[in-house]
């Protein structure tokens with residue numbers, strides 16, 4: 001997907017958690033439309049327009065944000081909204097081996 005640009009979006013906004021390899025240890029709740037239509041070029045530079053829904057729409061919009069220099073942490077309004085992916089030491093099961101059964 002080259003030179004992607006959003007051409008239409010659903011007005012319904014869903015707030016769901018996202019992860020990102022740029023900050024792999026943190027989740028952030030990000031507002032995104034439930035579907036989006038994107039115009040983009042393929043590897044032969046042919047233009048396409050495609051509608052994406054649900055998790056795929058969220059993924060496509062996340063990656064388009066990256067191409068525009070926007071990271072998911074840019075949606076934060078407070079550091080309290082950062083959620084660790086792994087539990088803290090205090091939250092861990094005291095006998096993790098038993099949990100693997």
Ligand SMILES: [Zn+2]
Pocket residue numbers: 019020021022062066
């Ligand atoms: Zn990312």
